[in-house]
Amino acid sequence: MLLEVSNVSVWYDKAMLINNVSMGVDKGELVSLVGPNGAGKSTLLRTITGLVAWEKDLTKRSTHGEIRLEGQITFDGERIDQVPAHEIVKRGLILAPERRRPFKEMTVIDNLMVGAYLVHDKANIEENLEKVYQLFPVLKDRSHQVSGTLSGGEQQMLAVGRALMSNPKLLCIDEPSTGLAPILRQEVFQRIREISSLGITVLLVEQEVSSVFKMATRNYVLSAGKIIAEGKGDELLENELLRKTYLGM
């Protein structure tokens, strides 16, 4: 397993957001994590990428109550649950965050260069930039445009492109389709499929179940912080109860 999450629980003060979750992602897979609003999908991604631990450090002794983390996460054979977020990125696990979060006042190319921060080899940066431009030609056309003026879909492509600049082994994408028109969603999913076919392992958090189940090798269904089902898309859809209650189809 490239990524292995075992018995991870997260508390924000008294609220248990992640309840004893175990899951794994193998090399080359495209794994999806689906579930209703507030299930803890984004929290789980942020836990894996070390951002929850960072938040825990920042809010220590604050009045909001404490964040508690339990369990073990290994990536590429090494434990990463004690490793700071920026070190985790260095090992090849990167997150394209929810709501895309581009640096809105900066140009597209500067955004991508922040993504390439960990790559010191200039030729490699050029190579990655070429790769990103090939995947998302629109970013090349707009490379000197301030990213706040891009459309939602273009900003999503920028967020994914920025993540790809760091040579990731595992790319986590958090809700890429939120707020996009249906046709743009399909385009974003198509690009994610292409990234996967380049040999980059992808862990995708999504609400748009029908499209995701078609492309993912495996799926996890998360509800109220717990993993309640796992399997291939069509298998999961056979289960009437699961389909109706949790997937809303």
Add this chain to the structure above:
Amino acid sequence: MKTILFYIRKLFAVVKNEVLVLPSRVAVIFFFLFILLLPFFTDDVYILRIFTLASIFAIFAASWDLLSGFTGQMNFGHALFFGVGAYGAALLNLHYQIPPWGSIPLGALVGVAAGLIIGIPSLRLKGTYLALTTLAFPIILLGLVFTFPGFTGGELGISGIERLAPTRVQEYYIISVLMLGLCTIMWAITDSNTGIIFHAIREDEIAVRASGVNTTRYKLLAFCLSGFFAGIAGGLYAHFMRIAGPSTLEVSLSFQVVIWAIFGGAATIYGPIGAVFFLYPLVEFMHVLKDYRILMFAFVVLLVLLFMPDGLFRWLREKVEEECPRCKVRNIATRKTCRVCTAPLD
């Protein structure tokens, strides 16, 4: 001989094709020439003194911009760095007889230490909380200064410090050339990859962190760099005025630097420098108005903030220059087509 000619020709080509085409670049050249040639036109000690002090405060204002304008770490106690630089240089010079060329850099290192001291507790703070915390630090130090008058000189400060140079003109040149150099360095920092990360931290720290950047280190770096440059300004001030007193730590100085930076245009480096060279002499020359000059000062500042919220110099730049919609290269506003890609400008 041939190579020298080649480089001279190349220099001319660069000046003609890259510098003279943009009013902002020409303005920078004129500014450099003005600063360097001023003593040839006047030997009035009073005017030289005003522009020397303006140079010192320009370094100070630009250093605030590096920290608060670019990285977004709102610092309302920037006088702390200025004060420790001034006191550090003064104490080293008086007690250990270290000459100015040693005491000023060492004072700046004290500024770096001060940057770390307020940087570390400030890492968890944002917005108003950070502003209030930073506001407190120079006041705390001021309290210490008054508590140990034997060491710090108390209300009177430390006087009897060595002069920077024997004559006013020499002092003017040392400080103004240093100002031009240090401000160019600060501008180069903000224009580099480090500058891109500073800017990115201001916009969205979590996204920077998620891109694998140790933002803690960069925030501390910003505090230290800013402390260093402000410390140099403080040391220069102490040696120029030959006194390091409590006025270098006062709240009014901390606010003054914020006003300069916002007036000229924050996150530009050139804005705060321009603002100091505009406002500082203006207030000095308005002394004929006696007590009304602060009122006039406030009026000018409010007027600019009302009509040019992004700062005076950014506003001016937008007026005389235009960005090409296709290739994003800047052009003089009178051009009809872009100078690089020939796309029409509207």
